[in-house]
Amino acid sequence: MKIWTYDKCVSVSELVSYELKRPSPLIMKEVCRALGNAAADDSKLLLLSSVGTVFCSGLEPSYLIGRLSTDRRKESSRIAEAVRDFVLAFIHFKKPIVVAINGPALGLGASILPLCDVVWASERAWFQTPCAALHLTPSGCSSYTFPQILGVALANEMLFCGRKLTAQEACSRGLVSQVFWPTTFNQEVMLRVKEMASCNAVVLEESKCLVRSILIPVLEEVNEKECQMLKQLWCSTKGLEALFSYMHSKTTEK
Amino acid sequence: MKIWTYDKCVSVSELVSYELKRPSPLIMKEVCRALGNAAADDSKLLLLSSVGTVFCSGLEPSYLIGRLSTDRRKESSRIAEAVRDFVLAFIHFKKPIVVAINGPALGLGASILPLCDVVWASERAWFQTPCAALHLTPSGCSSYTFPQILGVALANEMLFCGRKLTAQEACSRGLVSQVFWPTTFNQEVMLRVKEMASCNAVVLEESKCLVRSILIPVLEEVNEKECQMLKQLWCSTKGLEALFSYMHSKTTEK
Amino acid sequence: MKIWTYDKCVSVSELVSYELKRPSPLIMKEVCRALGNAAADDSKLLLLSSVGTVFCSGLEPSYLIGRLSTDRRKESSRIAEAVRDFVLAFIHFKKPIVVAINGPALGLGASILPLCDVVWASERAWFQTPCAALHLTPSGCSSYTFPQILGVALANEMLFCGRKLTAQEACSRGLVSQVFWPTTFNQEVMLRVKEMASCNAVVLEESKCLVRSILIPVLEEVNEKECQMLKQLWCSTKGLEALFSYMHSKTTEK
Numbered sequence: 001m002k003i004w005t006y007d008k009c010v011s012v013s014e015l016v017s018y019e020l021k022r023p024s025p026l027i028m029k030e031v032c033r034a035l036g037n038a039a040a041d042d043s044k045l046l047l048l049s050s051v052g053t054v055f056c057s058g059l060e061p062s063y064l065i066g067r068l069s070t071d072r073r074k075e076s077s078r079i080a081e082a083v084r085d086f087v088l089a090f091i092h093f094k095k096p097i098v099v100a101i102n103g104p105a106l107g108l109g110a111s112i113l114p115l116c117d118v119v120w121a122s123e124r125a126w127f128q129t130p131c132a133a134l135h136l137t138p139s140g141c142s143s144y145t146f147p148q149i150l151g152v153a154l155a156n157e158m159l160f161c162g163r164k165l166t167a168q169e170a171c172s173r174g175l176v177s178q179v180f181w182p183t184t185f186n187q188e189v190m191l192r193v194k195e196m197a198s199c200n201a202v203v204l205e206e207s208k209c210l211v212r213s214i215l216i217p218v219l220e221e222v223n224e225k226e227c228q229m230l231k232q233l234w235c236s237t238k239g240l241e242a243l244f245s246y247m248h249s250k251t252t253e254k
Numbered sequence: 255m256k257i258w259t260y261d262k263c264v265s266v267s268e269l270v271s272y273e274l275k276r277p278s279p280l281i282m283k284e285v286c287r288a289l290g291n292a293a294a295d296d297s298k299l300l301l302l303s304s305v306g307t308v309f310c311s312g313l314e315p316s317y318l319i320g321r322l323s324t325d326r327r328k329e330s331s332r333i334a335e336a337v338r339d340f341v342l343a344f345i346h347f348k349k350p351i352v353v354a355i356n357g358p359a360l361g362l363g364a365s366i367l368p369l370c371d372v373v374w375a376s377e378r379a380w381f382q383t384p385c386a387a388l389h390l391t392p393s394g395c396s397s398y399t400f401p402q403i404l405g406v407a408l409a410n411e412m413l414f415c416g417r418k419l420t421a422q423e424a425c426s427r428g429l430v431s432q433v434f435w436p437t438t439f440n441q442e443v444m445l446r447v448k449e450m451a452s453c454n455a456v457v458l459e460e461s462k463c464l465v466r467s468i469l470i471p472v473l474e475e476v477n478e479k480e481c482q483m484l485k486q487l488w489c490s491t492k493g494l495e496a497l498f499s500y501m502h503s504k505t506t507e508k
Numbered sequence: 509m510k511i512w513t514y515d516k517c518v519s520v521s522e523l524v525s526y527e528l529k530r531p532s533p534l535i536m537k538e539v540c541r542a543l544g545n546a547a548a549d550d551s552k553l554l555l556l557s558s559v560g561t562v563f564c565s566g567l568e569p570s571y572l573i574g575r576l577s578t579d580r581r582k583e584s585s586r587i588a589e590a591v592r593d594f595v596l597a598f599i600h601f602k603k604p605i606v607v608a609i610n611g612p613a614l615g616l617g618a619s620i621l622p623l624c625d626v627v628w629a630s631e632r633a634w635f636q637t638p639c640a641a642l643h644l645t646p647s648g649c650s651s652y653t654f655p656q657i658l659g660v661a662l663a664n665e666m667l668f669c670g671r672k673l674t675a676q677e678a679c680s681r682g683l684v685s686q687v688f689w690p691t692t693f694n695q696e697v698m699l700r701v702k703e704m705a706s707c708n709a710v711v712l713e714e715s716k717c718l719v720r721s722i723l724i725p726v727l728e729e730v731n732e733k734e735c736q737m738l739k740q741l742w743c744s745t746k747g748l749e750a751l752f753s754y755m756h757s758k759t760t761e762k
Contacts, residue, residue: 096668118668119661132453132461143464149659151403151428152465153373159461160350160372161450163431172426172680174659177671196669199640200750206737207640207667210651211660214730222468229460242454386707386715397718405657405682406719407627413715414604414626415704417685426680476722483714496708 023056023108024063025082032089039093044201046093047193048116049100055125058107059083061134061250065243068234076234083108084227087140090115091219096208098196100189101125101167102182111140113175114149115219117208120192121167121176122185130162135242137229144222149174277310277362278317279336286343293347298455300347301447302370303354309379312361313337315388315504319497322488330488337362338481341394344369345473350462352450354443355379355421356436365394367429368403369473371462374446375421375430376439384416389496391483398476403428531564531616532571533590540597547601552709554601555701556624557608563633566615567591569642569758573751576742584742591616592735595648598623599727604716606704608697609633609675610690619648621683622657623727625716628700629675629684630693638670643750645737652730657682 023031038046050056059079067075090097090112097116103124105113110127113119129146131138138146138159146155150173157163170176180188196204233239277285292300304310313333321329344351344366351370357378359367364381367373383400385392392400392413400409404427411417424430434442450458487493531539546554558564567587575583598605598620605624611632613621618635621627637654639646646654646667654663658681665671678684688696704712741747 096664114660117660117664132450132457135454135457137457137461138464143461144468145660147465148402148656151431152368152371152399153431154428156350156371156462156465157431159465160453160458161446173428174662174681177659177661177665192669196640199668200643200746202746203640203643203645203741203750204668206741207645207651208664210646210730210734210737211655211664211667213733214652214726218468222464225467226464229464233457233460238454238456242457386704386711389708389711391711391715392718397715398722401719402656405685406622406625406653407685408682410604410625410716410719411685413719414707414712415700427682472722476718479721480718483718487711487714492708492710496711 023059023086025079028082028086032085035089035093039095043095044197044199044204045096045098045193047098047100047189049189050102053103053124055101055103055105056107056109057104058109058129059136061243061247064234065240065247068240068243072235072240076231079234080227080231083139083230084223087112087115087223087227088220091141091216091223094205094208095201096196096204098189098193100185101176102185104128107131108140110175111138111142111146114145115141117211118196119176120185120189121170121179122182123167123179124182125167125170125176125179127158127165127167127170127175128162129158132160133162134246135233135239137226137233139226139230141219141222141226143226144218277313277340279333282336282340286339289343289347293349297349298451298453298458299350299352299447301352301354301443303443304356307357307378309355309357309359310361310363311358312363312383313390315497315501318488319494319501322494322497326489326494330485333488334481334485337393337484338477341366341369341477341481342474345395345470345477348459348462349455350450350458352443352447354439355430356439358382361385362394364429365392365396365400368399369395371465372450373430374439374443375424375433376436377421377433378436379421379424379430379433381412381419381421381424381429382416383412386414387416388500389487389493391480391487393480393484395473395476395480397480398472531567531594533587536590536594540593543597543601547603551603552705552707552712553604553606553701555606555608555697557697558610561611561632563609563611563613564615564617565612566617566637567644569751569755572742573748573755576748576751580743580748584739587742588735588739591647591738592731595620595623595731595735596728599649599724599731602713602716603709604704604712606697606701608693609684610693612636615639616648618683619646619650619654622653623649625719626704627684628693628697629678629687630690631675631687632690633675633678633684633687635666635673635675635678635683636670637666640668641670642754643741643747645734645741647734647738649727649730649734651734652726 064079067079096118098118099113099116100120102122104126106128110129129138129142142159146158150158154173158165165173165175167176167179171179318333321333350372352372353367353370354374356376358380360382364383383392383396396413400412404412408427412419419427419429421430421433425433572587575587604626606626607621607624608628610630612634614636618637637646637650650667654666658666662681666673673681673683675684675687679687
């Protein structure tokens with residue numbers, strides 16, 4: 001995932017370009033810092049996109065196993081707090097966030113989309129939050145935002161059964177607002193971002209404030225609860241066992 | 255409607271098999287008791303499905319007329335309380351509820367779907383809540399959940415105008431999460447239920463808790479208000495007259 | 509836009525017939541008065557439709573420029589208050605409102621649709637709220653209702669980028685509940701309105717009350733905030749400049 005800010009003079013400046021393809025607490029902290037900088041600079045909006053063919057693969061099970069095996073109590077707190085702060089940074093970001101998804105968006109990479117403002121996807125994108133299979137509970141406020149957007153039945157099918165959504169399905173159900181052809185995806189996105197950036201910065205920020213402010217306390221509460229629950233699961237012996245057995249099943253699948 | 259629980263060892267055990275095709279206060283009470291048992295046993299999730307070609311036909315107008323004609327005040331309280339407790343049992347059920355709908359789901363049978371967690375339908379299913387035509391106001395929390403899921407315009411068209419939704423329409427609007435071919439419907443459902451039942455029970459229950467807990471006080475309040483209003487209508491002379499004239503129009507239609 | 513009431517004896521009586529195609533504070537006040545009358549008469553529901561090919565074009569930029577150029581402070585208050593009261597009249601209207609849209613619905617004409625109860629559109633209708641381009645923030649409670657109905661991504665694309673929705677898109681996303689062929693549009697609407705008007709008035713009003721009452725305090729708050737923000741923008745020098753430059757770009761486009 002790349003973070004760009006779109007500045008006053010309608011040029012794109014690359015702000016951060018580390019990969020969110022495999023978010024770790026370290027990467028998440030860097031993204032928070034980048035969002036902090038983008039909030040303070042004179043850009044009008046933020047563009048999240050990815051380099052390569054993957055948007056975000058979610059938390060790496062092998063990373064989780066590695067960390068939790070060393071010091072379960074301490075590491076579960078550390079990772080849960082990193083997730084919490086990462087999600088909070090999106091909840092509190094005041095400028096519009098445009099997301100351009102050109103490949104698979106899994107786990108946190110899919111969960112945070114409803115915390116962003118405009119979401120465009122390439123035909124090649126797809127979306128999955130296989131949390132239950134990974135012995136995880138929902139994160140990124142998806143326990144609240146997914147039912148709101150997708151309806152409770154589809155949201156739960158994604159969260160409980162790991163249902164994959166194609167770009168077109170995600171669009172027809174409201175997670176994404178428009179789908180573009182892969183070969184012209186970047187042009188289509190930049191065309192629209194430029195037009196959006198021609199709007200007045202105050203109007204963009206105040207419009208976002210009107211749309212979001214009423215939900216912020218709810219999202220903060222949901223995020224807190226979700227991360228508490230993750231910490232509890234990671235702390236438990238069963239949580240670790242489930243991650244091991246998931247890794248094992250993935251290995252034997254291959 | 256049948257209620258199954260899906261137990262630890264991934265086998266299906268039939269729990270109750272009376273018909274919810276024509277729910278009466280008696281049947282509704284039995285379902286509450288069955289849900290209570292399912293909550294206490296060691297199953298991971300609940301599967302609601304139906305035998306035959308009808309999922310649920312809603313409250314029977316002739317039953318209502320029969321009861322209300324004898325003692326309007328007492329019977330309107332009794333039936334409204336049965337509906338309230340029936341709906342509350344769904345609101346408070348902590349394990350995931352999977353619904354498999356293979357035929358028409360009317361009235362309460364359609365209204366309670368958003369209180370369940372995953373909803374799959376056969377191509378043969380359809381959905382209708384013709385409450386206004388029956389001189390009834392919405393029930394099953396549909397006055398709250400239908401606008402949330404379907405948008406206010408379609409929700410009201412269903413509640414005020416008795417608009418029928420096909421399985422595909424219900425799916426594209428979010429009431430249902432997936433539609434399957436009638437001949438393979440049961441296999442498709444059981445395949446997915448088995449996979450879901452392979453997840454950890456704590457993860458399933460806590461995920462549901464995250465998705466639902468924030469809404470429970472709202473749903474309780476809505477259910478209370480809806481049942482108060484139903485009681486008031488059933489208590490009134492006009493309410494009874496409307497039921498009679500509906501029955502009459504149905505008879506003359508044939 | 510025409511306002512009709514649909515009375516007890518299932519005949520249509522024209523109540524108001526001035527054009528809401530270009531709503532001004534004066535027109536908005538007249539609509540409020542008309543809604544007040546319709547609330548008090550013995551009609552069961554209200555039908556909003558339009559004569560000609562346009563449903564509503566939203567606030568006229570040239571009107572805004574004209575008024576704001578004379579006395580920015582006073583006029584910005586006056587217009588913002590007119591919008592606030594106009595929107596409040598829809599929020600508080602107790603009988604079901606049916607809207608029949610046979611052409612473009614822009615700005616306020618699109619924003620207020622979620623405050624109405626059943627929304628039918630002709631294939632010729634389309635929907636747009638190009639507020640950011642006009643240096644305006646959302647109005648008509650669209651900052652709350654659009655994300656609820658369309659999902660946050662599409663809502664923001666409409667509010668920030670001026671995305672146009674066709675009738676079919678608006679229907680598949682929930683803003684509209686059904687689309688009809690232009691040549692038979694009026695018949696289809698009247699057929700359904702007549703059927704709806706055959707329902708009991710108390711049942712219709714109480715059903716609407718159940719669906720709406722829980723949202724009224726939220727909508728009142730959102731409307732207040734939206735109008736405060738509009739007043740602030742209109743009061744500012746930049747706001748006026750943006751309107752001028754929009755007018756200019758429209759003129760040079762032609």
